[in-house]
Amino acid sequence: MVQSLAVFTYEMVLTQYPLHGDRMIRTSVLHQTHLLVPKEDRLNSPESVSFRLREQECVSLIKQCKNMEEFKQTHCQILKWGMFWSSFCASNLLATCALADWGSMDYAYSILEEIDEPGSFQFNTMIRGHVQDMNPEEAILMYNQMLDMGTEPDGYTYPSLLKACARLPALEEGMQIHGHIFKLGIEEDVFVQNSLINMYGKCKEIRRAGAVFEQMDQKTISSWSALIAAHASMGMWYECLGLFGAMSSERCWRAEESILVTVLSACTHLGALDLGRCAHGSLLRNMSGLNVIVETSLVDMYVKCGSLEKGLCLFQRMANKNQLSYTVMISGLALHGQGQEAIRIFDEMLGEGFEPDDVVYIGVLSACSRAGLVEEGVQLFDRMRLEHKMEPRIQHYGCLVDLRGRAGMVDEAFEIIKNMPMKPNDVLWRSLLGACKVHQNVQLGEIAAKNLLQLNLDNSSDYIVLSNMYAQAQRWQDVARTRTEMVRRRLTQTPGFSFVEVKRKVYKFVSQDMLRPQCDSVYEMLYQMEWQLKFEGYSPDTSQVLLDVKEEEKRERLSRHSQKLAIAFALIHTSQGFPIRIVRNTRMCSDCHTCTKLISMIYERTISVRDRNQFHHFKDGTCSCRDYW
DNA sequence: CTAGGGTTAG
Numbered sequence: 001m002v003q004s005l006a007v008f009t010y011e012m013v014l015t016q017y018p019l020h021g022d023r024m025i026r027t028s029v030l031h032q033t034h035l036l037v038p039k040e041d042r043l044n045s046p047e048s049v050s051f052r053l054r055e056q057e058c059v060s061l062i063k064q065c066k067n068m069e070e071f072k073q074t075h076c077q078i079l080k081w082g083m084f085w086s087s088f089c090a091s092n093l094l095a096t097c098a099l100a101d102w103g104s105m106d107y108a109y110s111i112l113e114e115i116d117e118p119g120s121f122q123f124n125t126m127i128r129g130h131v132q133d134m135n136p137e138e139a140i141l142m143y144n145q146m147l148d149m150g151t152e153p154d155g156y157t158y159p160s161l162l163k164a165c166a167r168l169p170a171l172e173e174g175m176q177i178h179g180h181i182f183k184l185g186i187e188e189d190v191f192v193q194n195s196l197i198n199m200y201g202k203c204k205e206i207r208r209a210g211a212v213f214e215q216m217d218q219k220t221i222s223s224w225s226a227l228i229a230a231h232a233s234m235g236m237w238y239e240c241l242g243l244f245g246a247m248s249s250e251r252c253w254r255a256e257e258s259i260l261v262t263v264l265s266a267c268t269h270l271g272a273l274d275l276g277r278c279a280h281g282s283l284l285r286n287m288s289g290l291n292v293i294v295e296t297s298l299v300d301m302y303v304k305c306g307s308l309e310k311g312l313c314l315f316q317r318m319a320n321k322n323q324l325s326y327t328v329m330i331s332g333l334a335l336h337g338q339g340q341e342a343i344r345i346f347d348e349m350l351g352e353g354f355e356p357d358d359v360v361y362i363g364v365l366s367a368c369s370r371a372g373l374v375e376e377g378v379q380l381f382d383r384m385r386l387e388h389k390m391e392p393r394i395q396h397y398g399c400l401v402d403l404r405g406r407a408g409m410v411d412e413a414f415e416i417i418k419n420m421p422m423k424p425n426d427v428l429w430r431s432l433l434g435a436c437k438v439h440q441n442v443q444l445g446e447i448a449a450k451n452l453l454q455l456n457l458d459n460s461s462d463y464i465v466l467s468n469m470y471a472q473a474q475r476w477q478d479v480a481r482t483r484t485e486m487v488r489r490r491l492t493q494t495p496g497f498s499f500v501e502v503k504r505k506v507y508k509f510v511s512q513d514m515l516r517p518q519c520d521s522v523y524e525m526l527y528q529m530e531w532q533l534k535f536e537g538y539s540p541d542t543s544q545v546l547l548d549v550k551e552e553e554k555r556e557r558l559s560r561h562s563q564k565l566a567i568a569f570a571l572i573h574t575s576q577g578f579p580i581r582i583v584r585n586t587r588m589c590s591d592c593h594t595c596t597k598l599i600s601m602i603y604e605r606t607i608s609v610r611d612r613n614q615f616h617h618f619k620d621g622t623c624s625c626r627d628y629w
Numbered sequence: 630c631t632a633g634g635g636t637t638a639g
Contacts, residue, residue, distance in 0.1 A: 257636085296639090
């Protein structure tokens with residue numbers, strides 16, 4: 001049968017019926033098949049064994065198609081045989097056309113129109129095809145059409161439909177659909193529930209996602225995956241790790257790559273090195289090989305959690321590196337102030353034939369500025385413009401200003417700001433102000449501060465830097481004026497918090513936090529620390545406290561800054577000589593910086609603190625940032 | 630009779 005019909009090709013139909021577009025052509029063929037296969041025969045045949053065999057033959061022909069041409073020929077053959085009236089064959093045609101990567105939704109649509117009574121399967125397939133085609137709106141419209149035609153959706157309809165809502169994202173539609181799911185009574189379907197979690201997660205509705213999750217009787221690995229990914233996308237890293245812990249303890253789930261990478265990312269953000277190491281180990285045990293993405297995120301994790309050596313080691317052993325791997329490594333070295341090494345890796349990257357992009361340049365330039373490599377930084381900046389023909393962005397000028405400013409060339413830094421082609425933003429003025437404070441150029445500092453405060457960002461730390469600069473210059477009236485202005489603007493510091501990892505658990509400390517279960521011992525420790533600090537000649541810098549309260553309360557508030565709480569906690573719960581790693585959400589105040597330097601000496605600990613810009617490695621009473629941050 | 634959910638890095 002196949003041989004005898006193979007001569008009837010799509011092309012022949014085309015020449016026979018030179019009409020416009022696929023749909024017209026097929027309709028014509030359809031009329032022909034009407035003539036070829038009498039209606040009675042169509043109705044009776046499904047019972048026969050030979051009909052089933054022919055169905056099977058058609059499906060295997062459809063499955064063999066590798067491209068649209070072959071598919072169209074098969075389509076024609078099926079029409080010619082009269083087998084299109086078998087809903088099994090038609091459905092397979094539709095599904096293949098809608099879902100294969102060479103398929104076409106337009107063509108699938110016309111097949112759908114020729115099916116007499118499309119059921120839920122046909123619509124489900126169309127919806128899924130549209131989602132695969134990155135056409136979420138079309139998918140939702142298809143669902144509407146399905147309802148209009150009175151076809152009842154089933155459990156297979158919703159996973160892809162909800163995926164469409166997640167893509168857009170379309171919360172309103174998603175919630176309506178959730179309603180439909182209840183009406184149909186399929187809210188217990190695991191696939192539907194997982195899709196709902198994902199949809200709510202993508203719509204940033206964590207609470208609703210959690211609610212669906214809570215109500216599930218039988219959770220699957222995908223339920224956890226969807227919920228963890230939802231929290232990760234919101235930057236709720238702490239909650240991510242909590243969920244991962246809950247998942248691991250609830251049942252012995254097989255570790256999965258996607259979840260582990262998300263967890264790894266959470267570790268990176270929280271500075272949870274030990275937990276990150278566990279995820280690394282789990283990946284090695286469960287995966288046959290690690291791909292570039294996983295390896296790059298591992299490097300990123302180690303570096304950003306403070307273990308630069310391990311990150312470098314992994315990086316050097318990577319068999320395949322891409323541009324992003326280099327970017328991660330170079331920015332990581334910048335974070336740790338390793339300018340020379342960053343430049344070396346950058347050269348290596350160019351040697352491997354990777355084109356540098358603007359982000360790599362930000363990395364390598366900031367590495368130069370942190371390490372005080374003025375000459376090299378300027379060279380790189382020119383190289384970016386001249387050799388790689390890239391237009392520097394404001395971030396690159398920021399690096400340049402920082403580069404000169406840190407090195408004490410504040411006037412040159414100011415010149416750069418004045419001459420650059422775009423309007424300076426807060427970052428640049430803040431960089432200049434910081435440089436002026438460190439190098440005690442009050443005059444220029446005032447100019448920078450004036451410009452900075454004009455932007456009305458109400459950033460309290462800007463006022464503090466300015467007021468400290470006045471204090472250094474003994475201009476007390478200006479100090480008072482700045483303070484008054486702060487009070488007038490009702491500025492409060494953004495709530496600071498610090499993470500510290502102890503025995504593979506991450507603890508979060510919020511400034512002034514007194515409600516933790518470990519509270520008593522922490523405050524006992526703080527008291528001891530203060531006592532020892534005094535011996536080393538420390539006196540609290542209460543100018544860091546913005547509130548209008550008595551001196552005594554200022555001291556007390558200062559001692560309860562989150563970083564000090566975290567250090568105290570870590571000192572209690574880790575053994576002598578064990579390094580302490582802290583991650584904070586804000587930059588630390590100068591009092592915390594001074595204290596931490598002293599503590600590193602008194603307690604003989606290395607303490608590394610990652611703030612939002614860089615690493616501070618405290619050791620023997622000094623800090624790697626050379627007191628500039 | 631066919632089919633469905635989570636996919637990460639600067």
